[in-house]
Amino acid sequence: AQSVTQPDIHITVSEGASLELRCNYSYGATPYLFWYVQSPGQGLQLLLKYFSGDTLVQGIKGFEAEFKRSQSSFNLRKPSVHWSDAAEYFCAVGTMFSGGYNKLIFGAGTRLAVHP
Amino acid sequence: NAGVMQNPRHLVRRRGQEARLRCSPMKGHSHVYWYRQLPEEGLKFMVYLQKENIIDESGMPKERFSAEFPKEGPSILRIQQVVRGDSAAYFCASSPIGTGEKITGELFFGEGSRLTVL
Numbered sequence: 430a431q432s433v434t435q436p437d438i439h440i441t442v443s444e445g446a447s448l449e450l451r452c453n454y455s456y457g458a459t460p461y462l463f464w465y466v467q468s469p470g471q472g473l474q475l476l477l478k479y480f481s482g483d484t485l486v487q488g489i490k491g492f493e494a495e496f497k498r499s500q501s502s503f504n505l506r507k508p509s510v511h512w513s514d515a516a517e518y519f520c521a522v523g524t525m526f527s528g529g530y531n532k533l534i535f536g537a538g539t540r541l542a543v544h545p
Numbered sequence: 546n547a548g549v550m551q552n553p554r555h556l557v558r559r560r561g562q563e564a565r566l567r568c569s570p571m572k573g574h575s576h577v578y579w580y581r582q583l584p585e586e587g588l589k590f591m592v593y594l595q596k597e598n599i600i601d602e603s604g605m606p607k608e609r610f611s612a613e614f615p616k617e618g619p620s621i622l623r624i625q626q627v628v629r630g631d632s633a634a635y636f637c638a639s640s641p642i643g644t645g646e647k648i649t650g651e652l653f654f655g656e657g658s659r660l661t662v663l
Contacts, residue, residue: 433587435587461650463650463651465654470656471656471657472549472636472654472655472656472657473588473636473638473654474654475651475652475653478650478651480650519587519588523650525650530576530593530600530601530640531640531650531651531652532578532590532593532601533578533588533590533652534590535580535587535588535589536587537586537587538586538587
């Protein structure tokens with residue numbers, strides 16, 4: 430069965446510092462991978478996704494993620510964090526079925542705090 | 546283009562009452578998903594529906610929970626005889642019909658309905 434592990438529950442970084450959020454997945458075939466961000470009291474917004482092709486994917490808000498099949502990882506990175514990036518980040522693996530049905534399995538999330 | 550609309554945003558119920566949560570998908574979307582987020586946890590899949598059909602309800606509790614997506618109107622998640630453990634944020638997501646290159650896999654999420662059971 431598919432699963433997603435986000436090892437870090439909380440991360441605190443200083444504004445301007447670099448950021449890496451870890452995500453490991455378990456999936457039998459080539460996975461569809463996603464990163465979503467959730468601000469307090471809000472819904473989820475898609476940051477980026479990986480289906481195939483280039484293993485380094487660019488997303489919105491200056492985020493990028495790298496798919497590493499050998500490590501079953503899809504870590505999220507940002508070179509310089511802004512205070513507005515404080516939020517909860519969810520990694521997810523999707524199973525695509527015919528007709529566009531995508532069943533997402535989410536990790537438990539990583540809560541990011543940004544110090545000024 | 547309006548996003549996924551959920552209402553109510555906040556709902557308070559006493560134990561034993563019924564909760565009804567509504568979700569209107571984005572325009573042009575005919576796939577609806579419901580997810581539950583318990584405090585301090587990630588989102589757990591509950592059910593996937595297309596118009597008038599439940600396709601996958603593998604994440605739905607066996608009792609008290611039901612979902613529908615009628616031909617007309619919003620999708621509804623119904624919880625009967627609520628208990629304190631039902632307190633959570635319930636998120637609806639939608640996606641368009643797609644095949645081949647049209648499949649993006651992206652789910653568009655609403656802002657959630659937060660249920661509190663007293």
